[in-house]
Amino acid sequence: MENFIPVCEPALLGNEKKYLLDAVESGWISSAGKYVSEFETQFAKYCGVEHGIGVCNGTVAIHLALVALGIGKGDEVIIPNFTMIATAFAVCYTGAIPVFVDADPNSWNISIEKIEAKITSKTKAIIPVHIMGLVCDMDPILALAKKYNLSVIEDAAEAHGAEYKGKKSGSFGHLATFSFFANKNLTTGEGGMVVTNDSKFASKSRYYKNLCFPLEGAREYNHADIGFNYRISNLHAAIGLAQLEKAEQYTEMRINNFKNYQKLLSEIKGISTQVWDETVYKHVHWMNAIKVDPIVYGRSRDELMDILKKEGIDSRKLFNGMHTQKSLREYGCVMEGEYTVTEDLSRNGLYLPSSSTLTLSQVNRICDVINGAKI
Incomplete structure (x- = not known):
């Protein structure tokens, strides 16, 4: 495409x-x-x-x-x-x-x-x-x-x-x-x-x-x-x-990508990211991950991913919790317990294009689609 x-x-x-x-x-x-x-x-x-x-x-x-x-x-x-x-x-x-x-x-x-x-x-x-x-x-x-x-x-x-x-x-x-x-x-x-x-x-x-x-x-x-x-x-x-x-250059490229995303995504209600104290942590943004609140945003994570795909924008779901993995259950892990945060992230989270070489125009295009899909 x-x-x-x-x-x-x-x-x-x-x-x-x-x-x-x-x-x-x-x-x-x-x-x-x-x-x-x-x-x-x-x-x-x-x-x-x-x-x-x-x-x-x-x-x-x-x-x-x-x-x-x-x-x-x-x-x-x-x-x-x-x-x-x-x-x-x-x-x-x-x-x-x-x-x-x-x-x-x-x-x-x-x-x-x-x-x-x-x-x-x-x-x-x-x-x-x-x-x-x-x-x-x-x-x-x-x-x-x-x-x-x-x-x-x-x-x-x-x-x-x-x-x-x-x-x-x-x-x-x-x-x-x-x-x-x-x-x-x-x-x-x-x-x-x-x-x-x-x-x-x-x-x-x-x-x-x-x-x-x-x-x-x-x-x-x-x-x-x-x-x-x-x-x-x-x-x-x-x-x-x-x-x-070129480690420092690649790191700065990823950080800059997030900053570009942040400016635009922060204006879209129902979309959130990780939260951290920048005086304590230097986040290097391996992936630009977001969480969709389907009630506030008006669409589910999966619906948003489908819209992005139709617009030629790749994305991925976030990890499924370990407590849901059939292989680990059969191995003998204890699967019971409350994992509400993991379940929320697994159900509503995705990550967006995150290449170090991502351009500002690409970020603008991605965020325009996300903003346009909001109900």
Whole structure:
């Protein structure tokens, strides 16, 4: 369709082709090569931590972090109910049970007030997910973790460069994980990263991601533990390094997109977004998500999405709650409980086109359609 606006396209405005061609010409196209180590080092530095461990996607990054912490069968891990299901699946890979906590009605992140009630003697970790590019309120989460001797893994898949009280996402937990899928603010196409300040956890992550080959000495093909093939390729890392060189530019582009949306959407009754304190949080707007109040707006979320589609504008529904997932019920998760905020977001939420390269004229067009559809 002419003038079609996709929900998200990668911005490849730097040295991606140059570095990728260099990697190909060097012959190092698999999991060894200079770009892997350089990308790991520079991304860890970008987050303000000591160690980066590149992997093949964000889901396995969470799994690897859990394995490094020794999480396994019989353990419980607290996660947001409102999140991409990858967070829950990664916990399941270990044999542990994900335990769900409803979302906060303002930030849409995990509700701080509801975490403690879900902690039991089996709880071993909390995974706060920084939804849509907004860091969770980390101080009370870390205080709870300290009180109950729990580990914290930040799922920062949606929050490259986001900040809380002046510190970047990925620098708060015992470990943190990132995704570099094509729609992320920084992308490698497919890829992920575990970051940490703890050298022990870094070594375990490196060990388990590469089939448990010894980290030092000759490769004898004797394996003491069951490991995983979670390596990132030199090709993907080459793209990642080029992306990282323009991280601040890409971040500002996403923030600017939101500001353009905000000016127009704030005038439309029945449309709302996340709420946060800009003196505490730097939101990087992975996706420009909105919630539709069908009574005030006059149309349902699904009706609005249909109208946008007819006008050549792509959009996506927000996540379904973990408590509704058949796979997790059959796995053995406790599905009962009140998750009113998650249900509201799942029923009424969507995200709009959010490419870094989105133009002001495109934003104006999208908002004109949303305003025109209001009854």
